[in-house]
Amino acid sequence: MSIVVTGATGELGRLVVDRLLTTVPAGEIAAVVRNEEKAAPLAALGVGIRVADYDRPETLKDAFRAGDRVLLISGSEVGRRVPQHTAVIGAAKAAGVAQLAYTGILGGPDADFELAAEHKVTERLILDSGLPYTFLRNGWYTENYTAHLGPVLEHGAVVANAGDGRVASAARADYAAAAAAVLTGEGHIGAAYELSGDVAWSFAEYAEQVAKATGKEIVYRHVPAATHQEILVGAGVPEPFAAILVDVDAAIGRGLLAGAGGDLARLIGRPTTPLAETIAAAVAGTDSTAVAAAVAGPGA
Structure with a gap:
């Protein structure tokens, strides 16, 4: 039996593996990856590497073993997730895994925005499979914003x-810690956790925190949905994905991402990472060249 993390070289997956390594011997962890070379740092730590691709179901037959505890990290390609997840669920069922934890979306079946649609279908597929499951309904990562x-x-x-809507976001590392807790703990089978930050913030408050961290004047500008769509497309965002982002903002305006029920803090055994802390880390990050240049101003 192993603890298996799919998408283990992705931003969330690697954080989950790192967290697991603090309490679980490396030899009991398996990383499912598409690119074995990219997983070399994990292999060097003693983590088992299983090469498989969500888009190639035949490669998934050796990804899991009977009794494994598996974290299915949702695919990143909107519009392709249902067939990808279907393949993983089928392989997990055929292998006889002991647990399939899935990273869905805050609100689960009650989330009515477009980005939630594939997650809701996936949860239904898992329920219909009869697999022992845990639903990790992740809210927004604060890094969704600080990365830009x-x-x-x-x-x-x-x-x-989003108007005056609020977002109960948390740091990606908080969600990774919750996933690790569910994969290593007991009593989580059949549970659906609504995971979000302890404090919901507005975009005006987010702008204030960015201004405080950078010393620059930053304001929040609410714009109509059509205008926001035009701005995003003009900035190079593909039109279909821009429409999804605009739809998410509308959901925020309806309060669908503001829930702060405390499941995340309870799972990780501490308060979630404050908004200001993640903003400060992004501003100070050594890889934030664009941020540094913007803080310095024109001519820097």
């Missing part, structure tokens, strides 16, 4: 069509 600070600082504005 460059344009915010360049233009001095946070732009959204």
Whole structure:
């Protein structure tokens, strides 16, 4: 039996593996990856590597073993997730895994925005499979926003069509810690956790925190959905994905990502990472070249 993390070289997957390594021997952890070379640092730590691809179901037959505890990290390609997840669920069932934990979306079946659709179908597929499951309904990562600070600082504005809506986000590492807790603990089979940050913030408050961390004047500009769509497409975001982002903002405006029920803090045994801390880390990050240039201002 192993603890198996799919998508283990991705941003969330690697954090989950790192967290597991603090309490679980490396030899009891398996990383399912598409690119074995990219997984070399994990192999060097003693983590088992299983090469498989969500898009190639035949490669998944050796990804899992009877009794494994598996974390299915949702695919990143919107519109392709259902067939990808179907393949993983089928392989997990055929192998006889002891647990399939799935990273879905906050609200589960009650989430009515487009980005939630594939997650809701996946949860139903898992239930229908009869597999022992745990649903990790992840809210927003604060890094969804801090990863794009460059344009915010360049233009001095946070732009959204979310009105006064609030977001109970948490750091990606918080969600990784919750996944590790569920994979190593007991009593989680059949549970559905609504995971979110302890404090819900508005975009005006987010702008204030960015301004405080950078010393630049930053404002929040609420714009109509159609205008936001035009801005995103003009910035190079593909039109279909821009529409999804605009739809998410509308959901935020309806309060669908503001829930702060405390499941995440309870699973990780501590408060979730404050918004200001993640913003400060992004501003100070050594890989944030665009952020640094924008903070310095023109001519830097």
